[in-house]
Amino acid sequence: MEWLENFSKAIDYVEQNLDGDISYEEAAKIACCSPNYFQRMFAYVTGITLIEYIRRRRMTQAAFELQTKDMKVLDVAIKYGYTSPTAFNRAFQSVHGINPAVAKSQGCQLCAYPPIKFSIQIQGGNDMPYRIEEKAPMRIVGVRIPLTNEIDKNYQLIPSLWEQTKQNGMFNEILNLNKQLEKSIFGISIYDSKDEIYYYIATVTNKPVPEGMYECEIPKSAWAVFECKGPFKESIQIIYKRFFTEWLPFSGYKHAEIGDVELYSVYDEEKVSGYSEMWMSIKKERK
Numbered sequence: 001m002e003w004l005e006n007f008s009k010a011i012d013y014v015e016q017n018l019d020g021d022i023s024y025e026e027a028a029k030i031a032c033c034s035p036n037y038f039q040r041m042f043a044y045v046t047g048i049t050l051i052e053y054i055r056r057r058r059m060t061q062a063a064f065e066l067q068t069k070d071m072k073v074l075d076v077a078i079k080y081g082y083t084s085p086t087a088f089n090r091a092f093q094s095v096h097g098i099n100p101a102v103a104k105s106q107g108c109q110l111c112a113y114p115p116i117k118f119s120i121q122i123q124g125g126n127d128m129p130y131r132i133e134e135k136a137p138m139r140i141v142g143v144r145i146p147l148t149n150e151i152d153k154n155y156q157l158i159p160s161l162w163e164q165t166k167q168n169g170m171f172n173e174i175l176n177l178n179k180q181l182e183k184s185i186f187g188i189s190i191y192d193s194k195d196e197i198y199y200y201i202a203t204v205t206n207k208p209v210p211e212g213m214y215e216c217e218i219p220k221s222a223w224a225v226f227e228c229k230g231p232f233k234e235s236i237q238i239i240y241k242r243f244f245t246e247w248l249p250f251s252g253y254k255h256a257e258i259g260d261v262e263l264y265s266v267y268d269e270e271k272v273s274g275y276s277e278m279w280m281s282i283k284k285e286r287k
Contacts, residue, residue: 062080067103145161157199229276
């Protein structure tokens with residue numbers, strides 16, 4: 001429940017500063033997590049990025065003020081952080097579909113995006129089998145890319161990395177680094193000390209790092225492990241959202257921000273469906 005309360009306070013901060021400067025660092029501090037982690041989890045929980053949420057909320061308020069107050073379009077633009085009329089017009093039209101000058105007239109159709117509110121709801125949901133495991137430090141080796149704060153962009157970057165890895169032969173090279181896991185391969189999001197996130201396609205191994213690959217050590221941690229069966233991409237994304245919105249708030253744990261591990265059972269390079277696991281790093285909440 002602490003996680004849910006902290007995120008709600010962070011959103012309150014955003015709402016109170018729509019017509020001023022919004023610090024992602026301050027919002028993350030209120031949510032008791034790193035800025036990168038806060039933006040990433042915000043997108044998983046709400047379905048939109050923090051940047052997009054702020055833009056929608058600001059344009060909602062801008063539309064209200066254009067219709068209810070005798071303010072010039074430029075004055076409203078400046079109030080909500082746009083020094084360029086062109087940039088404001090573009091943002092306004094992306095939300096409402098019309099020019100802000102037209103929005104001043106009655107009878108036009110606008111779109112309102114209310115503020116997000118977290119609440120506890122009783123739902124007839126599906127069961128969510130899991131197990132808690134303590135795992136020793138793991139040394140992984142594989143290929144990697146940096147992730148961004150824009151979840152939509154990551155959804156393009158990650159599949160592209162998988163495709164490239166299969167085409168250039170590194171997919172099988174990674175599998176061969178660990179014969180014990182020769183039919184499995186990991187997709188791992190790692191949070192490093194510089195508040196950056198890297199996504200690895202890797203395996204656990206003690207072998208030397210091949211050219212073009214990277215190594216990383218995942219520290220000892222407790223993990224919540226969820227099993228998935230079905231299309232790999234859809235199954236993992238569902239687990240991510242259910243973990244943060246259904247499991248974590250009531251579990252007595254908090255996310256440890258060490259990393260998130262996807263384990264895929266792989267029998268050939270073209271396999272896109274089957275057995276997989278989602279490992280989420282966790283630690284007990286302070287009482």
